[in-house]
Amino acid sequence: MKNYWVNKHTDTNPHNDYEVHTESCKYLPKSHKTFLGRFSNCQSAIEKALKEYSKVDGCKTCCPDCHKY
Ligand SMILES: [Zn+2]
Numbered sequence: 053m054k055n056y057w058v059n060k061h062t063d064t065n066p067h068n069d070y071e072v073h074t075e076s077c078k079y080l081p082k083s084h085k086t087f088l089g090r091f092s093n094c095q096s097a098i099e100k101a102l103k104e105y106s107k108v109d110g111c112k113t114c115c116p117d118c119h120k121y
Contacts, residue, residue, distance in 0.1 A: 056088040056097035058105065067121040069109035072097050077114035094118035 055075040061084050062068040072094060073080040086104075091097045094115040101108040110118025 053090050053092050055090050056094070056100075057085045058088055058101045058108070060084040060086060062107070065109070067107070067109065069107045069121060070101060070105040071109055071111050072101055072115055072118065073111045074114040077111055079111055079113055 057073050057075065057080055059071045059073060059081055061081060062070055065071055072088065088097050088100050091100070094110050094117055097115075098108055098110060098118050109121045110116070112119040
């Protein structure tokens with residue numbers, strides 16, 4: 053299980069997505085982030101994020117299985 057966060061800075065990635073990160077990711081920002089919850093995989097974290105944000109993508113570095121764009 054890992055803690056997942058969503059980055060609310062949508063202008064920091066090329067597709068302006070809300071990027072999902074694990075707690076230990078070096079790309080997780082210090083501010084403007086929202087805690088999603090504790091999940092066993094990134095798919096569950098993405099699912100949760102999609103309830104609040106329309107454009108969601110997994111971080112290429114910490115969530116490669118969920119990185120699409
Ligand atoms: Zn990340």
